[in-house]
Amino acid sequence: MNGAQSLVATLLASGVDTCFANPGTSEMHFVAALDQSAGMRCVLGLQENVVTGMADGYWRIAGKPACTLLHCGPGLANGLANLHNARRARSGIVNIVGDQATWHRPHDPPLTADTEALARTVSGWVRTSTTSAEVGRDAAAAVQAARTAPGQVATLILPSDASWDEGGVVAGALPVPSAPAVDGFAVENAARVLRSAKPTLILLAGGGARGESQALAWRIAQATGARLMADYMSSHVERGRGRLQLERTPYNTDLAMEALGRFEHILLIGARPPVAFFAYPGKPSTQSPAQAQLHVVTRPEQDAVAALRALAEALGAPEVALPDPGPRPQPASGAPAPDKVAQTIAALMPEHAIVSDESISFGRGFYKNSHAAPAHDWLHLVGGAIGAGLPVATGAAIGAGGQRRVISLQADGSAMYSLQALWTQAREKLPCTTILLNNRKYAILQGEYRGVGATPGPTALRMLDLGDPDLGWLQLAAGMGVEAARASTMEECAELLERSFRHPGPFLIELMV
Amino acid sequence: MNGAQSLVATLLASGVDTCFANPGTSEMHFVAALDQSAGMRCVLGLQENVVTGMADGYWRIAGKPACTLLHCGPGLANGLANLHNARRARSGIVNIVGDQATWHRPHDPPLTADTEALARTVSGWVRTSTTSAEVGRDAAAAVQAARTAPGQVATLILPSDASWDEGGVVAGALPVPSAPAVDGFAVENAARVLRSAKPTLILLAGGGARGESQALAWRIAQATGARLMADYMSSHVERGRGRLQLERTPYNTDLAMEALGRFEHILLIGARPPVAFFAYPGKPSTQSPAQAQLHVVTRPEQDAVAALRALAEALGAPEVALPDPGPRPQPASGAPAPDKVAQTIAALMPEHAIVSDESISFGRGFYKNSHAAPAHDWLHLVGGAIGAGLPVATGAAIGAGGQRRVISLQADGSAMYSLQALWTQAREKLPCTTILLNNRKYAILQGEYRGVGATPGPTALRMLDLGDPDLGWLQLAAGMGVEAARASTMEECAELLERSFRHPGPFLIELMV
Known part of the structure; x- marks a missing residue:
């Protein structure tokens, strides 16, 4: 048994059965080991920030960590922003990063970077396995670290020779420490x-x-x-x-x-x-x-x-019922506005939906209009690194076993950072509805710019606006294999929402706001 | 004069007149300062790895550094992979990263990260300006560092209060050290x-x-x-x-x-x-x-x-003429193949074209078929972090003042890491022709997997293949505002190449290989 095989067996023994991956050459033995094992669901992301964001969304809904598979320091770098968000969200992730063989690294081949330094900026736990015999033991410790309350990113760095050398040893699951007692x-x-x-x-x-x-x-x-x-x-x-x-x-x-x-x-x-x-x-x-x-x-x-x-x-506080939120709202009509979007979603969302909210400036009033919706989970971007919304939605859908509708409230500017997530939604046929709030600008920044006390001139406007050319979201979605349609009124939005909820796979609604 | 204004004036005084940017809230005073100054060309990228890759391509063709503008640690993280590539290419870049105000950082607001640790992994020079009075001086030192032979990434971290506080002082250009004498x-x-x-x-x-x-x-x-x-x-x-x-x-x-x-x-x-x-x-x-x-x-x-x-x-080696490469080749015909693509490009490329080569596995034989092409520059990915090709092409086109045709030889898998570069090509109306080599897989990894000694099974194949769903490159390009067409034969490819060379803006040819 080589190190990679011991890694997969150890992860499965520790209850990690989902791997979000964007592998490279140095990870081929891990990919081969995945191929030889049953029980690990492998989900490909076409850019690493999609991979790490999916692992974050998965944790929030599944309540247990997935693992990632990233390619060397630069692959980790590409996924760092959503690991930053996961760190701020206190999500547990077993973050596996392949790396140069231990005896090759001193020659400083081109893809070599300071993988540990990069990992430390987002991880609560970092370890490099230096021999195949250590891989199983280290993997079990990584899962333990990721699961330790409230959850954290645990990065396991896997030099390629630790992966391909024989001498791998499967480790059993390590006990997860119980939460510190209430004071x-x-x-x-x-x-x-x-x-x-x-x-x-x-x-x-x-x-x-x-x-x-x-x-x-x-x-x-x-x-x-x-x-x-x-x-x-x-x-x-x-x-x-x-x-x-x-x-x-x-x-x-x-x-x-x-x-x-x-x-x-x-x-x-x-x-x-x-x-x-x-x-x-x-x-x-x-x-x-x-x-x-x-x-x-x-x-x-x-x-x-x-x-x-x-x-x-x-x-001695007596038992008391939670207040009734009143009747479920009706879908809104007319020109799109933040309140109306929230109201319409509340009117139509299926039971136990999940909302991934990266609506940024547009969505700040959403909450108060959706108290009377059916029970649902609302996931926020708390680390502030935009580009989390679509990957988190994708991972949440997988964490829910494809059994719950995921609704992305997604600003256009932030969607562009990780739009590749749409392809994974299509490949995995996930029940994801994206409401792409297309205002053709970085609206939050235009507000912040006015906060500086100035009116943006032509140079500033060109850096805060997403027009010229307009992004064609229907084409971008279609290019990733996701069905899409445009809504310019709330009636059209409601109709498309209902259509998407009947649709087994992903659907994108470009809402012109 | 505030710190941001002194920064822009110092950059201009040091000969830096191009800024590749993806700003956020903490950079609004810099954006305002750009707005108030003439002479700095600002180019927006919709994801930071596009921004940093453009700065790399710009250096290689313009022979002088551009500056970037990135948003805090996570924004820098998003751009690290192409900074890694720039480091390996020894490209000079003045990498400006906004950050939390000095007095706000101790409160650890959500977007706070170890910006200096991230910067050090790719930079030859890193400094944080802690007051507005230091910003000009530090910016001049950053330009000096970036220009020092052979070129390096110089990262200047700019806390928002150093940007907005009054007391900025413009610094003059610092002398660039001459290259160490030949031994x-x-x-x-x-x-x-x-x-x-x-x-x-x-x-x-x-x-x-x-x-x-x-x-x-x-x-x-x-x-x-x-x-x-x-x-x-x-x-x-x-x-x-x-x-x-x-x-x-x-x-x-x-x-x-x-x-x-x-x-x-x-x-x-x-x-x-x-x-x-x-x-x-x-x-x-x-x-x-x-x-x-x-x-x-x-x-x-x-x-x-x-x-x-x-x-x-x-x-005492006598003067001798360089060997004649023979006649310029004719465009190839029939089914696409690597040799034929090189031959056709050599047959048709305009004088002084620039080639940005991220063709990965497909393009390894390109060189020998293009010796007899007109004089051209060929840019390679030497850091190994894929996702550089389109951003480098975009920055190279800007570095050439829009006066030279840039041809991207671009594999499909790696194009997906930074496809947002196409939007900047459209916005800036750059003369960029992309030949998107669509083989619908990570061909290099399928080769590497076979090198492991195994035939990929269904799990491995799903991680090494880009079909299911196929990426629709014509739609993706159109969604970014770039005209595109498909070629399935070399004759079609030649016709589209010629069409693109007459086209003032960007054009994408999806070549089915």
């Missing part, structure tokens, strides 16, 4: 804050924004008058009927400061202290008021449900 | 080797493969019986009528060892000792025979022309 003092302190009846915000993220946490947080809020919000940096929120109507803290610094300004206490449940996405001249970095006290109730790696349950019990 | 001992040693009449190879790269070096090397070869070859890693070779008929060392390890096996001495003119691109089990890393002696005549940063002239004089 009784932190819970007691939170209870004291809540009993004080001072204006208090409970800021939820990670596990604090999903599952049982929602009902528990609602109980606490009802009993104490505290407000609930999801952190803007929440990567995954469960929404719709039967779930909590949870708003996120605003992206815009002024709006966030306004939203947080009245609180004297902020209880952090898996959330970080609220920080502005970008700095602006004369504006502060932190969004909470200077006098507010921030209390860490749970760190991201702790069990938010257990902490909220302990807190609800400490407060 | 008289090395020249004398080379002359002694050549006089020995032992089988000797003169291996040329960098400046050694271009310009006056060619005639001097030919004189030396004629006088001594030495063989001439271009290093496989030569990024830029001048070819065609009036130039030397120079073959590259082969990519394939076995063929390279065969080609080099008979030499007892190898004289390196700007070239590195020949090393295999990848390791293979049981094959050596170095391609030259164990008993061969390698002699460094000039390092890449030295003046190859001066060294070759000194060597020719030391040998």
Whole structure:
């Protein structure tokens, strides 16, 4: 058994059964080993940032890591931006990077790069297997690291000789450490804050924004008058009927400061202290008021449900039903607008859909119009590196076993960074509906430019606008094998949405906004 | 004057007048400064690897650096693969990366990454300007570093407050160090080797493969019986009528060892000792025979022309004309094949064309069929990170001021990594002809897989093949605003080539091979 074969067998033994790949020459023995094993689903991406984004989306929905397969330092470099996003989303990924043979690397062949340095910028765990005998052991440790709460990128670098040499040893799955215990003092302190009846915000993220946490947080809020919000940096929120109507803290610094300004206490449940996405001249970095006290109730790696349950019990908060969001909206009509898009999706989305939201400037008001939709999962870009939306949607569809409709709310500018994901959606026949919000510009940047206090002149406009020539999204989608159609009104959008939901494979709606 | 304004003024003062950009929020003050200045041509790329690849192509043809504009660590990450290629090609680039404000970075906002660590993997020079007063001075140093022979990536990291704060100071151009003097001992040693009449190879790269070096090397070869070859890693070779008929060392390890096996001495003119691109089990890393002696005549940063002239004089080598390549070939006919594509391009290419070659497996025999073409420049991918071909072609067209036809020999698999370059070609109305060699697979990997000693099964085949669905290149090009047509025979290819050469803007020929 060679190292590559021991790697595949170890990954399968550790429960990793999906591989997102863009292999090269140095990975051919791994590809051969995949060919010889049953049980590993291999999904090709035509550019590495698609591969890594798919692994992120897969984790968020499947709740377990997939592995990647990337080609040397430059292949890893191509996938780094979505690994950055995965790091910020705290997604678990077993990131496998082939590399030069150990005895060839000192000769500095052309594709050689500092693979470990690149990996460290996004990974919680990095190791290079230097012999075939180590590969199985290292792979088991990588899976363990990726699964350790709350999840992280674990990069295993595989020199080609460690892959092709005989002497591979399959390793059994390593135990995943249990989450650090809830801190009784932190819970007691939170209870004291809540009993004080001072204006208090409970800021939820990670596990604090999903599952049982929602009902528990609602109980606490009802009993104490505290407000609930999801952190803007929440990567995954469960929404719709039967779930909590949870708003996120605003992206815009002024709006966030306004939203947080009245609180004297902020209880952090898996959330970080609220920080502005970008700095602006004369504006502060932190969004909470200077006098507010921030209390860490749970760190991201702790069990938010257990902490909220302990807190609800400490407060004697009675069981209470989540509020009814009211009737499901009807599809909107007329000219496209952000509110209407959200309303129409809420009106038509199938049960247990997944939304991958990279709508950027256009989509900031989507949440409040979709509380009364059927239960669904909403995935956000929290690392800020655009180009995640389509790959995350693709990986989420695979993570759901193709059984759930995935809806991408996708801005045009950011779609261009990783449009190759559409091809994988077509090849894998995934139930992905993309609403391509075509405004023919980097709208967010035009807003930011005005924030500088100037009106863009011709040079600036050419750097902030996507026209001249217009991108032909119907042609781009068709070129990747994805059926597509254009909508210029909400009625047309609704009709295409319904058509796409009946369609077994991917579909792209170019919505002119 | 703010820091951004001092940056633009300093770049212009140092002779940098072209900016390849994909800006984000933290770069808005730089964009505003560009808007307020005359003289800087700004070219938008829709993904950062397009931006950095364009800067590489620009350097190779313009012979001076352009600057880039990238958005924070993740934006730099997206552009790293083509910066890796630029590093291997020894291209000079002033790589400007916006970043978090100095006082905001400690709060670790979402887009924060280790920008300096990422930059160091590809740069010969890295600096972060921490105040607006430093920006001009640092920019001048960056241009100096980028221009220092043989050329390198110089990364200037620009926190947003250094950009927007007042106090910017314009710096004058810094002197570019002259190339280290030719080593008289090395020249004398080379002359002694050549006089020995032992089988000797003169291996040329960098400046050694271009310009006056060619005639001097030919004189030396004629006088001594030495063989001439271009290093496989030569990024830029001048070819065609009036130039030397120079073959590259082969990519394939076995063929390279065969080609080099008979030499007892190898004289390196700007070239590195020949090393295999990848390791293979049981094959050596170095391609030259164990008993061969390698002699460094000039390092890449030295003046190859001066060294070759000194060597020719030391040998008393008489002036001699370069050999005539014979008549220009006729366009080929029938089914497409590598030899015929080269022959047809040689038959039809306009004078002083530029070829950007990312033909990978298909194009390895192109050289020998185009010696009798008009004079042209041939640009190679020497860093091995695929996805360079179209961006380099785009930047080369801009570096030539739109006055020279650029022909991309482009494999389909590698085109998919940076197909967004087509949009920039359309926007800038560049005279770029792309021959998209559509074989619907990663042909190089299918060859490498067979090298593992196995026949690919269904899992492997799905990872090495680009069909299911087929990529629709006519649609992809049209979606980016580039006119395109398909050729299935060499006659059709010739007709489309001629049509494209009359066409003022970009054109893509999908050649079914």
